[in-house]
Amino acid sequence: MSVVLETRALVKQFGGITPTDRISFSLERGARHALIGPNGAGKTTFVNLLTGVLRPTSGTVMLGGADITTLSREARVRIGLVRTFQINQLFATMTPLEMIAAVTSERLGLGTRGFSRLDASAGLVTETADILARFRLDDIMDETIATLPYGKQRQIEIAAAFAAKPSVLLLDEPAAGVPEAERRELLDTVAALPADVSVLLIEHDMDIVFRFATRITVLVNGQVLADGAPDAIARDPAVRTAYLGEAAHG
Amino acid sequence: MLSRRWHPAEALFWAGAVAAAFLFPRQLLLMNEIAILALFALSLDLILGYAGIVSLGHAAFLGMGAYSAGFVALHVASDPLLGLFVGMAASGLLGLVTSPLVLKGNDLTRLMVTLGVGLLMLELANALSFITGGADGLQGIMMGKLFGQFEFDLFGRTAYAYSLGVLFVLFVLARRIVHSPFGLSLRAIRDNPLRATASGVPRNWRLAAVYTLSAAYAGAAGALLAQTTQFVSLDVLDFHRSADVMLVLIIGGAGYLYGGLIGSIAFKFLQDIISGFTPQYWQFWIGLFLVLFVLGGREMIHGGIKAVLARLRVLKPGKRS
Ligand SMILES: Nc1ncnc2c1ncn2[C@@H]1O[C@H](COP(=O)(O)OP(=O)(O)OP(=O)(O)O)[C@@H](O)[C@H]1O
Ligand SMILES: [Mg+2]
Numbered sequence: 001m002s003v004v005l006e007t008r009a010l011v012k013q014f015g016g017i018t019p020t021d022r023i024s025f026s027l028e029r030g031a032r033h034a035l036i037g038p039n040g041a042g043k044t045t046f047v048n049l050l051t052g053v054l055r056p057t058s059g060t061v062m063l064g065g066a067d068i069t070t071l072s073r074e075a076r077v078r079i080g081l082v083r084t085f086q087i088n089q090l091f092a093t094m095t096p097l098e099m100i101a102a103v104t105s106e107r108l109g110l111g112t113r114g115f116s117r118l119d120a121s122a123g124l125v126t127e128t129a130d131i132l133a134r135f136r137l138d139d140i141m142d143e144t145i146a147t148l149p150y151g152k153q154r155q156i157e158i159a160a161a162f163a164a165k166p167s168v169l170l171l172d173e174p175a176a177g178v179p180e181a182e183r184r185e186l187l188d189t190v191a192a193l194p195a196d197v198s199v200l201l202i203e204h205d206m207d208i209v210f211r212f213a214t215r216i217t218v219l220v221n222g223q224v225l226a227d228g229a230p231d232a233i234a235r236d237p238a239v240r241t242a243y244l245g246e247a248a249h250g
Numbered sequence: 251m252l253s254r255r256w257h258p259a260e261a262l263f264w265a266g267a268v269a270a271a272f273l274f275p276r277q278l279l280l281m282n283e284i285a286i287l288a289l290f291a292l293s294l295d296l297i298l299g300y301a302g303i304v305s306l307g308h309a310a311f312l313g314m315g316a317y318s319a320g321f322v323a324l325h326v327a328s329d330p331l332l333g334l335f336v337g338m339a340a341s342g343l344l345g346l347v348t349s350p351l352v353l354k355g356n357d358l359t360r361l362m363v364t365l366g367v368g369l370l371m372l373e374l375a376n377a378l379s380f381i382t383g384g385a386d387g388l389q390g391i392m393m394g395k396l397f398g399q400f401e402f403d404l405f406g407r408t409a410y411a412y413s414l415g416v417l418f419v420l421f422v423l424a425r426r427i428v429h430s431p432f433g434l435s436l437r438a439i440r441d442n443p444l445r446a447t448a449s450g451v452p453r454n455w456r457l458a459a460v461y462t463l464s465a466a467y468a469g470a471a472g473a474l475l476a477q478t479t480q481f482v483s484l485d486v487l488d489f490h491r492s493a494d495v496m497l498v499l500i501i502g503g504a505g506y507l508y509g510g511l512i513g514s515i516a517f518k519f520l521q522d523i524i525s526g527f528t529p530q531y532w533q534f535w536i537g538l539f540l541v542l543f544v545l546g547g548r549e550m551i552h553g554g555i556k557a558v559l560a561r562l563r564v565l566k567p568g569k570r571s
Contacts, residue, residue, distance in 0.1 A: 051448065053444070053448075072447075072452070073447040073448060074447050074449075074450045074451060074452045074453070077447075077448065077449065077450035078450050082448070083448060085444075085445070085448075089442050089444050089445040089448065090441075090442060090445060091437065091438050091441035091442055091445065091446075092441055092442070093437070093441055094437065094438075094441060098434065098437075099438075101434065102434045102435060102437070102438045102449065102451075103449040103450070105431040105434060105435070106431075106435060106449055106450040106451050107450060110431040111431055111432060111435045111450075111451060111452075111456070112431075112432060113430055113431045113432055114426075114427045114430050114431075114432040114433070114459075115426055115427065115430060116430055116431065117429065117430065118429065118430065118431060118434060121431075124431075160445070160449065161448075163449075164449055164450055
């Protein structure tokens with residue numbers, strides 16, 4: 001398998017703390033990879049570094065063999081590196097239809113068109129409809145996003161990322177805060193992502209992680225504590241004391 | 251899907267604006283002022299309502315348009331459309347050049363920066379008196395006939411028709427733009443800049459583009475002002491212009507294009523009525539009105555408008571509606 005996303009000795013410091021401490025990481029093409037670690041381990045910071053929300057103090061980020069460390073956020077999205085947010089980041093005054101159309105229109109390169117109608121592009125109309133149907137949002141597509149239940153908003157969070165046609169999708173705790181009853185639908189959505197999309201999933205729920213992942217990276221205090229196949233991670237004594245044991249008690 | 255068709259209420263609004271010319275032939279000068287203020291407010295709505303950029307210095311662009319159009323009329327040619335075009339181009343250019351200043355920072359820094367640009371332009375106009383006429387302003391502007399046909403008369407007939415016509419054309423254009431993919435990307439930035447960039451939207455370019463467009467619109471309003479009053483003074487760059495237009499949008503509501511239009515009608519009538527019985531203190535009363543309006547009435551009024559608009563929305567998936 002070939003590596004699609006890679007970091008080399010990535011470091012991020014905020015004043016005295018180092019939430020990303022020389023992380024060298026690789027994500028393989030088509031991966032189902034989980035990134036786990038206790039609260040404050042630096043998982044979200046790592047995703048922010050990958051997607052350009054934060055600039056690293058040192059080290060490099062590579063996508064498809066090319067150095068993208070200094071690339072703008074939107075340029076990374078255009079070459080297929082897309083993420084969701086741990087805390088919902090939605091276009092709250094829009095409807096799901098409008099939000100998905102906004103992302104799709106950008107992906108199709110229509111965003112500079114100031115004089116054409118939104119429904120003038122057949123590609124935009126069909127792709128938007130496809131995504132709404134795929135994420136089972138078509139029945140609520142005309143409601144204002146801000147008024148929708150949290151579980152649905154979480155679903156839109158993923159759908160909007162998917163609308164950008166990622167080759168690499170970074171999911172930051174997609175089911176966080178979602179009530180048990182709605183969790184299943186959300187996790188089905190994650191499980192149903194196309195095989196050619198490489199997925200990095202951040203998740204605290206170990207059942208979900210071990211069901212989903214074929215490879216797991218454990219982050220503690222900004223450093224990679226362990227990296228490998230799920231069964232190896234489950235047996236790793238360092239992981240058990242530093243993380244899994246703690247989670248089992250807490 | 252996703253299209254916004256013209257609603258009968260909109261047609262009625264514009265028919266009303268035309269009919270007003272015949273119903274109130276002695277109020278044409280006031281109505282001309284309203285049309286120009288409406289265009290100015292429309293311009294602010296483009297950045298405030300659709301892109302979330304607040305400004306307290308929008309008069310900079312009004313003034314740029316007014317002085318440019320006045321300058322063209324005095325020194326180049328008296329054709330109104332030429333002056334209008336030059337005014338829009340000059341203001342648009344100023345918008346483009348100053349746009350980097352509003353890309354960074356939060357609402358407060360934007361308010362400060364735009365305020366600063368506005369004050370700077372005022373001082374500049376004062377200093378460059380060999381172009382602007384300084385405190386005396388540009389006087390003796392003679393306008394040629396509109397389309398070589400219609401003379402600007404004392405009653406404001408041609409003036410109102412001209413201003414309303416320009417407002418309508420630019421409104422239709424704005425309406426088209428805000429409902430385009432570009433317009434949708436602006437709303438994305440306004441709603442959530444973090445998500446917008448995470449969706450591939452180049453935030454800075456889009457904001458610079460709409461800021462330039464908005465400046466050109468304000469320039470058009472300034473040009474109309476210079477041409478129909480045949481006078482430009484430092485007053486066009488004064489802070490109260492920027493504050494008034496903000497007030498107009500607050501009254502009318504931002505982000506649905508008609509807010510500036512409705513707001514300017516309400517604002518001018520308020521100003522007219524209040525200054526009728528208390529000429530010195532009208533600003534006090536409008537200030538008081540504003541406070542009460544923001545505290546209580548706004549949600550009520552805008553709630554009503556939004557409820558109507560919600561019914562006007564045409565959002566049908568999968569087919570061209
Ligand atoms: N902008 C910032 N400035 C200063 N410190 C920060 C900043 N962002 C994150 N941190 C710190 O970096 C550390 C890692 O935070 P991060 O959000 O990446 O953890 P996480 O693994 O995602 O945690 P969680 O599981 O709770 O989401 C924390 O100590 C946090 O307080
Ligand atoms: Mg996190």
